[in-house]
Amino acid sequence: MTKESPDLYPVARLAAAQEATAAAGLDALLLTPGPDLRYVTGYEALPLERLTCLVLPARGEAFLMVPRLELAAAEHSPASRLGIEFVSWEETDDPYAAVAARLGAVGKVGLADRMWAMQSLRFRDALPGAEQVLAGTVLRGLRMRKSPAEVAALREAGAAIDAVHAQVPGFLKAGRTEREVGRDIAEAILAAGHATVDFVIVGSGPNGASPHHELSDRVIQAGEPIVVDIGGQMPSGYCSDSTRVYSIGEPPAGFTKYYEVLRRAQEAACAAVRPGVPCEEIDAAAREVIAAEGYGDYFIHRTGHGIGLETHEEPYIVAGNTEPMAPGFAFSVEPGIYMPGAHGARIEDILVCTEDGGERVNHRPRDLVVV
CATH class of the missing domain: 3.40.350.10 (Creatinase/prolidase N-terminal domain)
Structure with missing residues (x-):
């Protein structure tokens, strides 16, 4: 396309x-x-x-x-x-x-x-x-209600960024800097068919607790979780955006505990998607799971944002947005848990509201990837 x-x-x-x-x-x-x-x-x-x-x-x-x-x-x-x-x-x-x-x-x-x-x-x-x-x-x-052609463009973008995430474990090694890893990822985003690289976030260890950290010269250490959030714009004009979490060897026990909570929260929010459901209820579906396990104070942003010709556009998946879901709405579902000074995690997929539910356009495994 x-x-x-x-x-x-x-x-x-x-x-x-x-x-x-x-x-x-x-x-x-x-x-x-x-x-x-x-x-x-x-x-x-x-x-x-x-x-x-x-x-x-x-x-x-x-x-x-x-x-x-x-x-x-x-x-x-x-x-x-x-x-x-x-x-x-x-x-x-x-x-x-x-x-x-x-x-x-x-x-x-x-x-x-x-x-x-x-x-x-x-x-x-x-x-x-x-x-x-x-x-x-x-x-x-x-703009909120994507046409079949726009949904096809978003599927194409989703497949392209999935192909990049499939390569990320090969870029992650103890002793490399976030910036070095980020450079490899940016090259892979373009090689996968994107026209531009919009952002590359590689948040290792404590940097993973900053949702929009991007890159630094910090050296990645063994035993650290790493948040990788990446996206770009395809030649069609439509955007990709997906987050997965990796670890160099086994992560700390406390991290493993809340990562499982986060995975369940993301699943709950995705399962809540269907026509007529207010956008804020999808946010609540993720937030309730996280809060019930005692991590509510560490989920510090909305659950998602619309996507299309812009990485961030309407509809926003946030408390107070009573806009009812409609077929063609395209948006991220990306709850996160962030422990200041220690580590963080976020799982993100792009979904499209269909006539009877929600379709993910990202299909990489959502379990923690141990490298």
């Missing part, structure tokens, strides 16, 4: 986004380079200080404002299938004023969630009478 796939970035998505814009009471969406623009058009535009912007009025014709030097790239992107006008601008033009002139009087516009502040402020000046809100409030309902 490639980023050019018409199933992955269908032409009909533009009309769906326009209908959602009108239904939300907005006059237009202004989508600059980032996941919102790519979702609607398939165009992976370069994020530059020069303005590239899809202007999507609630009523009327959409157009893509693009710097002249980026016009050829835009014309060769999936956006060329949409049948919209490409409006190129020269270095001495003011593209913000040009967008405002074409839009006319507007009262409320949605700005891409990842729009740079310098661009949102320029739009504020160019459209002084317009209230600015996040385009994500309009697009969230579309």
Whole structure:
């Protein structure tokens, strides 16, 4: 599957986004380079200080404002299938004023969630009478419910990162640094078919108690558990994310005890996935198992996050999120237990809500891997 796939970035998505814009009471969406623009058009535009912007009025014709030097790239992107006008601008033009002139009087516009502040402020000046809100409030309902093609892209990403985890035991040896291991993993992520490496976390010993530790020059020791959380973006644009825990020889007894609790908590949360279940109940399913065994204070983050064109997107699997699960929702289930100064553990799979439950896209064993 490639980023050019018409199933992955269908032409009909533009009309769906326009209908959602009108239904939300907005006059237009202004989508600059980032996941919102790519979702609607398939165009992976370069994020530059020069303005590239899809202007999507609630009523009327959409157009893509693009710097002249980026016009050829835009014309060769999936956006060329949409049948919209490409409006190129020269270095001495003011593209913000040009967008405002074409839009006319507007009262409320949605700005891409990842729009740079310098661009949102320029739009504020160019459209002084317009209230600015996040385009994500309009697009969230579309982006959360993955199409069959998007689910296939996530399966492909899951298989690719699983292939990397299969190689990790060969990279882990006492005496190597986290950074050395991380370098090998990053190379394997690209070799497995990813277009980019988004993150590599290798948390050995006490560093495993910091959920977002990433890498350091710490030397890995025998008898230590190691948290390996890795992910990247595929050529399709869709992301992978999976965590497994390894140990150089037998880990401490206390670690083995809570790792089994964690494994049961992750299974409980995965089993809770089905349409209609509030997102917070999946979080509660994992948290209740951990709290019942006395480790509740050591589970310090939400159970999961949505995934798609971004590693972290809606829906979030966290207390207070009453959004009901629906078929097509894709998200992580990744409870963790972290013992400050000692070690930590996290088990993470990506799941997709189906008509009658949840499908994992990661299939590596979830038991502790002793190297």
